[in-house]
Amino acid sequence: MPNERPDLLPTPVHRFQLGQFEVTTILDGAQRRDGISPPFGIDQDECVVSALARDNKLPVHAFENTFTPTLVNTGKELVLFDTGNGASRRSSGAGFLRNRLSLAGYKPEDVDIVAFTHMHPDHINGVWEGDQPAYPNARYVMGQREFDVWSKGDAIPERRADNRALFLRLISPLAEEMTFLAPGNDIAGGIRAVEAFGHSLGHMAYMIESDGKALLIWGDVTNHYALSLQRPDWHAAMDDDRVLAVTTRKRILDMVATDNLLAIGHHMPFPAVGYVERMGGAYRWLPLTYQLKV
Ligand SMILES: [Zn+2]
DSSP: OTTOOGGGOSOOEEEEEETTEEEEEEOOEEEEEEOSTTTBOTTSOHHHHHHHHHHTTOOSSEEEEEEOOEEEEOSSOEEEEOOOOGGGGGGGTBOOHHHHGGGGTOOGGGOOEEEOSOOSHHHHGGGEETTEESSTTOEEEEEHHHHHHHHHOTTSOGGGHHHHHHHHHHTGGGGGGEEEEOTTOEEETTEEEEEOTTSSTTOEEEEEEETTEEEEEEETSOSOTTHHHHOTTSOBTTOSSHHHHHHHHHHHHHHHHHTTOEEEETTSSTTOEEEEEEETTEEEEEEOOSTTTO
16 A cells, blocks of 8 residues: 555554444544644634644644544444545545555445545545445435535635535536435434534534444534534634534534433544543543453
8 A cells, every 4th residue: 555654553453332333443544744733723822822732732834634534233233424536646645545444344345324524625535436436235325415515616615616616526426326314313323413514614513322332523623523523613624614614613513511421423533533522611532442342
């Protein structure tokens, strides 16, 4: 495999049991990004953002963006949430999801449903492999509103023009194989769409429930494990509706903390699974370690 990051090996796959369901997170890859504000806290003084980074023992000149799709085996269906970066970033550290499925004991042909949280490149690029569907036996599921706004285009911010072209190229051709969801709809037994609009205009989260255990796959409701949780009010450059994204971030974080839910975030540090603890008026990310194993 080209361009593997030795420092991220040997375990880019993490698995735990949620009731009767098997949940596997798979690291699609990681990329270094220059600076920290932008993209985080763009409505704040730069030194305020830098101070919070330093409080968290983080550098201010760069950060690492990781990408972690999730695979849920319900016993009846194998559901993949988001498809990672695909071939587009394989020369720069990401796009290895499909290849790493085998480390989880699956083949691309085994995936029954591909469910999208939203239409940003790091979530949709991996849906095709060359000119072939990357998961050839899968049907597709996504939010109705998300599909409509990207199709229509007039509400999409100008800075997402390339992203819209990507949507039209990769996702529009799949429309006939797509099931469109409203918030509250089930995509399979025990998997329900949860409204999380803001990061993208029709972004969906997914609640996974089995045998009284629950997990929220929150997609990109947060994009940084420290900055987005400790200052959920701060505007982030990658949010398409920054005001709505703040409202949604606070609502989802409040729900996860209050209900003591397990959460998976696409950009949380691998294995991207954790809990959320309330901390004053804000929150703290508590990464999952061995709680579910002992
Ligand atoms: Zn993302």
